Amino acid sequence: NTLMEDLPGQQGPMATWPEVAVVSGAREALALLSQQAPCHIATNAEASDENAIRQALQRGGLDTYISEIFCYRRIGLSKPDARFFHTVAASLATPANRMVMIGDSLANDVMGARAAGMDAIWLNRHGGKAPSGITMITRLEELPALLLS
Numbered sequence: 001n002t003l004m005e006d007l008p009g010q011q012g013p014m015a016t017w018p019e020v021a022v023v024s025g026a027r028e029a030l031a032l033l034s035q036q037a038p039c040h041i042a043t044n045a046e047a048s049d050e051n052a053i054r055q056a057l058q059r060g061g062l063d064t065y066i067s068e069i070f071c072y073r074r075i076g077l078s079k080p081d082a083r084f085f086h087t088v089a090a091s092l093a094t095p096a097n098r099m100v101m102i103g104d105s106l107a108n109d110v111m112g113a114r115a116a117g118m119d120a121i122w123l124n125r126h127g128g129k130a131p132s133g134i135t136m137i138t139r140l141e142e143l144p145a146l147l148l149s
Contacts, residue, residue: 002103003041007019014047015048015059022062026060026140033148036148039065046078049071050069070084070091082112096116102143104123106124109122123136123138125138
């Protein structure tokens with residue numbers, strides 16, 4: 001639900017769903033951000049491997065902006081486990097403190113990434129109040145200005 005919508009009633013790999021839906025502003029944000037730094041996906045998706053995730057991204061027109069895909073089926077761990085994030089950082093040969101996780105789950109994406117030493121931004125599209133010290137956006141359109149300023 002950060003880049004692609006989990007549509008109600010759909011099961012199995014998103015790539016096989018009759019319809020895929022891109023989160024508003026995702027394409028525009030990734031187009032800008034991917035010009036400045038590589039963009040990757042770190043997901044807890046259990047029904048899809050990297051190839052299926054890449055196919056879903058292609059259907060949504062986002063695949064050209066994504067370099068690497070890290071998922072539960074590849075890593076064998078899920079967020080918020082700090083080892084998930086450490087595995088991502090090690091695979092990318094990038095220190096965790098030089099990475100930023102953007103996600104819609106405060107517990108899994110934001111708190112998990114922070115526990116692993118990463119910066120994190122909460123995509124809070126439902127209007128919840130951000131805990132103290134948490135960077136929050138309500139729309140992906142806000143992300144480039146926040147990261148590229």
